[in-house]
Amino acid sequence: MLGALIIVFREVIEAGIIVGIVMAVTKGLRGSRLMAGAGVAAGVLGAGLVAAFAGVIAETLNGFGQELFNAAILSLAVCMLAWHNIWMASHGRELAAEARKLGQEVRSGARSLVALAIVIAVAVMREGSEVALFLYSLVAAGGATARDLVIGSLLGLVAGVAVSAVTYFGLVTIPARRLFAVTSALITFLAAGLASQAVSFLQQAGFVSAWRWGDTAWDTSAILSDTSLFGRVLHTLVGYADQPSVLQVVVYAGTLATIFALSKAFAPRAVARPPEAPAPQRG
């Protein structure tokens, strides 16, 4: 029962922390709750489909369909997060001005919301499909132990949702004028972590194995194992890995640098404002 609890808990927090961050980022934007709900619903549906067609996905592309599929959807999430951050950097000020003018009616935020709904859907689909396969294997086994394990899974689900809720409520207590900077940084690191995970899948499939790209860059498992709870949370938040490959490190740094540079490049030139002018209200 404890084993099942831990497995489900781990998958749920990996998706849930991402959902929590995205919901905090879009809090107050009109339609953001609907978008988050639609993202979760699409993710759950997608998870069921991925689990149901696991065999088909696994068989394609010389048996590496699963890795390429995971790498592709992770890359999609990275692009969506990058685009959101760059879009917010370039429109943040006008968005804040509009928000003041029109209250909650920030219509121009809608496109960015779609990008974040896709991020939520991808996160839920990836982790959810593993939970679905796990639960199916429990139910298929049948018997008293199965009942025990299903109870464990449900407890894992509840605990995972609780941790995700803590993430969300922790973030939204940050003062509005700081929230934008905090969430921009969080999203950038989140994107870099997902990009690094995508690389891990590609390398597991034997891609990008030339030179020393696949070698272990360093080993910090003695200091912080990424299988510990804190390591797991850091893994989800900022992509922490205790034994990253060389290419994972390069792609991680490259993603951080790219998003940071593009956000800077697309940000409107700073206009001298009186110091008492209110900062952008939201992120």
Added chain:
Amino acid sequence: MTYLLRTAAAAAAFAVGILGPARAEDLQTYSVTLKNHRFTPTEIHVPTGKPFFVSIKNLDDTAEEFEMHAPAIEKVIPPGEEGKARIRPLGPGRFPFFGDYHQDTAQGVIVSE
């Protein structure tokens, strides 16, 4: 939308840049089978410092996730299927693997020597 296109183009260029050196490898493959949620053999001996493939054949009627923490590997093997994962060059030591969905029984270790 231009931002999206630019970002996508940058990401694609980046991906092509890193994927360029990718090539098919002819590596040693070590096979294990999974039956009644147990691996056979439970120990694989590999030479230190060389990458290799582990091939997992799932003879059970439920899916299993072949998983390793160090180095990180996760691969779902559907019932009746066979899946391969490339393992990076390992230093000397013992590297455990397990079936994530049946950790009580599905345990094994790669011994690098």
